Amino acid sequence: MTETANETQIQSALVISRFLIIVPFTILVYEYLITLEHEVSRFWGTRLTWGTAFFYLNRYSSLFGTVPIVFQYYSTTTNPDKMPMCSAFRAYHQYFALISQVLVAVMLIMRTFALYERSKIILAFTVFVTLCAFIFAVWVLLTGNEVNTLSAEIAAFGCPMGTPHAKSLRLAAAWSGMLVFDIMIFGLTLFKALRHGRSRARGGLLAVLLRDGSVYFALMIISNAANIGTYTMGGPFISGTATTVTNVFVPVPPPSLHG
Known part of the structure; x- marks a missing residue:
């Protein structure tokens, strides 16, 4: 069945999608500026x-890597000669999201490994779950027939290219692997926090780290769940726009997680 929308619906969806892109990017730039002095003195x-290498990769890839995505969502054109450029923006967006999540996964595995006093069992468990999530995501994305169900009005609207519903559902399934990973990290952090709370008095660096970490990862779970929601219920233009919210939110941890 062909997915259709009138011009008013398309414009409303574009406003929402652009809002979900520019607001988190503005927060990221603001966070970078107010923490630059701290970064210079500490790193x-x-x-x-x-650890520092992945810190730099995560911080600066998010900062500069989001710029082409901003251009993508603000470059509206129906000129057919510019469609290859729009397709390139779209491909970049997908690969950038994948690379960003890989960097995040590596950093969080390293942090959890340190939090559990370099336990090889924890390392093996987190790596195993991560590999399973990655393999599942790749399998979901590579299987299934690509059927374009978008109407001509949606398909040719410009660089904020619409996503067919069937593909959106596959992307949502792929992102569910990252949600499982986030739940695992949150569970391990919360478990450590509860054990630490029973055995020691409140206060101290570890207590702050565990407290802030638990809240931070809970927010990450909510962010990823919302992103999956945009794929399943957002429509052609809003589908996946919360990916930028997730990718931008991850490099802005609470101060106790900065090291």
Whole structure:
């Protein structure tokens, strides 16, 4: 069945999708500016380790990597000569989201590994769950027939290209793997926090780390769940726009998680 929408519906969806892009990007830039002095004093000039390398990759890939996505959602054109450029923006958006989640997963696995005092059992468990989620996502994305059910009005609207509902459902299934990963990290952090709370008095760096970490990962779960919701219920233009919210939210952890 062909998915249709009139011009008013398309414009309303574009306003919402652009809002979901520009607001989190503005927050990311603001967070970068107010924490730059802290970053310079804590990280610049120090020996490069795996931890600092992934910190830089995660921080600056999110900051600069989101710029083309902003251009994508604000470049509305019906000129057929510009459609290849729009397709390139779309492909970049998908690969950037994948790479961002891989970087995030590596950093969170490293953090959880350290939180559990370098337990090899925890490391093996988190890596296993991550690989299962990744393999499932790849399988979902590579299987199934790609059928374009969008009407001509939606399909040729410009760089904020609509996503057919069938493809949106597959993307939602792929993102569910990341949701499982977030729930795992949240569960491990919360379990450690509860055990620490029973055995020691409140206060101290570890207590703050566990407290902020539990809240932070709970918000990540909500963010990913909302992103999946845009794929399943958002319509052609809103589908997946919360991906930017998720990718931007991850590099802005509470101060106690900065190291």
